[in-house]
Amino acid sequence: MNKVRVLIIDDSLLIRRLLTEIFNSSPDIEVVGTAANPYIARDMIKQLNPDVLTLDIEMPEMDGITFLKNLMRLRPTPVVMISTLTERGADITLEALSLGAVDFVPKPKVDVANTLNNYAEEIIGKVKMAALANIRNFDNRGLKSGDIEKIPGQLKEKPYPVKKSYAASNKIIALGASTGGTEAIKSVVKGFPADTPAVVITQHLPLAFSESFARHIDFVTEMTTCIPKHGQIVEAGHIYLAPGDRHMKVMKEGARLVIHLYDGEYVNRHKPAVDVMFSSLARSVGTNAIAVLLTGMGVDGAKGMSEMHDAGAITVIQDERTSIVWGMPGAAYKMGCVDHVVPLHGIASKILSLI
Template sequence: MLTNNNPIRVLVVDDSMVARNLITQGLASHPRIQVVGTAINAVDAKSKIDRLSPDVVTMDVEMPGVNGIEFLKQYLPTHPVPVILVSSLNLRVFDALAAGAVDFVRKPDGAESTASFLHALAQKIIVASCAKVPRTTRPAPAAGMAAVHPPIGSLGHSLALDSTIIGLGASTGGTEATLEVLKRLPADIPGMLIVQHMPVGFTKMYADRLNRLCQMEVREAVNGDEIHRGLALIAPADLQMRVVRMGSRYTVSCMPGEKVSGHRPSVDVLFSSMASTVKCHMVGIIMTGMGRDGASGLLEMRKAGAYTIGQDKESCVVYGMPCVAHEIGAVTIQASCENIASVLMTHLKTAK
């Protein structure tokens, strides 16, 4: 992890010369970033990481020979360097994140400009330079691997749980951290709303992946979706998601809007809407990520009576958002990524 003001040393790995040149030249003018080398494949990358000791590596997912996923599985356990994936719209990016990559950006393909791609990549490199990369990587997730809490409908207060709403927000490191929480929860969990900072096109694939691996239904939210037990809704990329009250029912609004706390969707937008709109029991969870998105919204939720959980420092890839939330008094209790589900379930068992 980079801890001083020296330039962030970056190695660019891509089998395409065009992509290597685009990234190298695009990052050249950034005052905090120094590209120290390029590599054309995973074998080349391994030798150059050993020789150049970069602070961050950018890597294409699909490369001839050893692809990015296999490289991460083989190399990261003994050489924990932060890796930013540079990928087209590809489901395999989530396998690479499970193998230990810190974050990813979408290659420019008409959905966004080269300038916005390079800006996003530079920002993610800066965040990755502060990230904690474990020396052991998780196995690829499979249904049934984690202990799942039993159904909660038989607790004798299902009416309270029917009207409970859970909000969860995460950023860097959050794709796998959120999975760690959700895969331990039962199918009849109270309605959940999730904001995960992610490029356009990937939120539906992410929701579909969680839907395959978790007990509850998970899908990308659509404007007007009703919140109900057994359903987790992922905020669509590039839209702001809010809670809307319709009598005794609650739905979501997914609409264009200005960025808030630097993001669209923004955790703060979701949490603030919950604090002002939700009149039933609610829970807020803030997880790994750089910056402060979600902290002020979580504080609003706590002041409105919500039970709030923050991921602890030890289990965060980046202890930014949960740290700010904790420091301003927005967090009722802190817990590790692996224990958040148990803390949530214990609380729900006493919900009135």
């Protein structure tokens, strides 16, 4: 297997050196060059033809978003963003993902060397995965350019009445995703009317990104989106996004479904984990659930989907062609627990047809 050829673009000499050391520790990756700004990077990309770029989100000469827009228009290349764990950093990172970036690595504000080295294995894994990503099939159905500034600073309850048509259904919809999932989730939920049954979502994201992503979801859908509190009652017309540092379960308490959040061990190297959410629904809801696995690296959600399938739930996965990475849905498919394989653009209508 050929080595993954990486170009590092970052205005920080320290970050460039640290990432070079991390990638050089892997026998599967070769750093073909480093660039202190996008103008230097532009020439190096033409000369070196790298397989993957790592790109700093905020640089003085040209910001990462402007560079990414030009790159995806002229020379689509897998990109892993290096982003700060701030509200602004989260918003810009989510915009980068909407423009075609494959994934991101959080950049710490302090103790940069130790923190990045602690995540060396994850960083290497993300770059190797990015080299295999289906970026040429990237389906930009989320935010249009300029929409990022229209997203409100906080979530608001929407004044949509919940009609009886869908709300009378006792179904619950569960979405799980990882790499490429922020855009896939928005693509799905923007097709849901305000009276859709409750939707619970587990997407692999750090806590600092949860509030921002919830606002991005809320911006594209008629449903009301929130990051739930422990003990919150599940209601139709609402989307509940698992916070980035807690597992989320849906438990039955009497006739009601209630959100349970807990700080447990990592599952499949993730917290929140899709398997935790799916397994809880297999026990609490059974045949009244619809489980959906979207694009993502790894196997999280496959075991839980199998449990839901055994409990009588309807199971849906995103197809390989439209997935950025067909890891999680592919793992479920291999387990034989999938009822429907659907391209991303058809998932919302498929779900609504099953309610």
